[in-house]
Amino acid sequence: MIVALVCLGGGVAIGTIVERNKYEAGKPAYDAIFSAGYASGQGEGTYQGQKAGRKEGRRVGRKVGFQKGKTAGQKAGEIQGTADGASAALGGLTGWDPQSNYIVNVQDGPSAQVPFAISRRTEMVRGSSYSLCNNNPQQVCVRNKR
Structure with a gap:
């Protein structure tokens, strides 16, 4: 019985070493699980990055769009105000x-x-x-x- 346990323990140790060696960097089993993990991580990472990019793009776009709209509105208002003021001061007379x-x-x-x-x-x-x-x-x- 003791011999069987020693053999069994030695077999487990040898089996563990053999299996561990299959997954060393550069070996086919390692490359297979690395590629699967990379593909899974690449897809999820791309999705999360694009999602964060869209959110940041909307935030920055709103800010830039608001500022450009505000500037354009102020300029248009100034032009219209100048025209209205000139018309009022000139009594609406044209020509x-x-x-x-x-x-x-x-x-x-x-x-x-x-x-x-x-x-x-x-x-x-x-x-x-x-x-x-x-x-x-x-x-x-x-x-x-x-």
């Missing part, structure tokens, strides 16, 4: 000729930001004289010189 001279009547503006506005304009023409009208000194009278 100004930068080469011409004008006599303008000024009134109170529509807001504190636009305190004055043009209520009327008279384009000056060569050969005419201009003066306040006798019957209404708030208007300009035009007389053609002869």
Whole structure:
């Protein structure tokens, strides 16, 4: 019985060593389990990395998109505000000729930001004289010189 136990113990030890040797680096059994583990880890790692990348991309994208939208909105608002302010200050009058001279009547503006506005304009023409009208000194009278 003792001999059988010794043989059995020796057989287990030898079997363990033989099996362990199959799984040394570079051996076919090692390569097989390494490849299986690598493939499994590669797939899961790729999935987790892409998931984390999408989450970070959305976070950064929202931040960048918000900032670009805010900047574009501010610029558009400034352009529109300038146009609205000019329209209010010029009394909604259009068709100004930068080469011409004008006599303008000024009134109170529509807001504190636009305190004055043009209520009327008279384009000056060569050969005419201009003066306040006798019957209404708030208007300009035009007389053609002869």
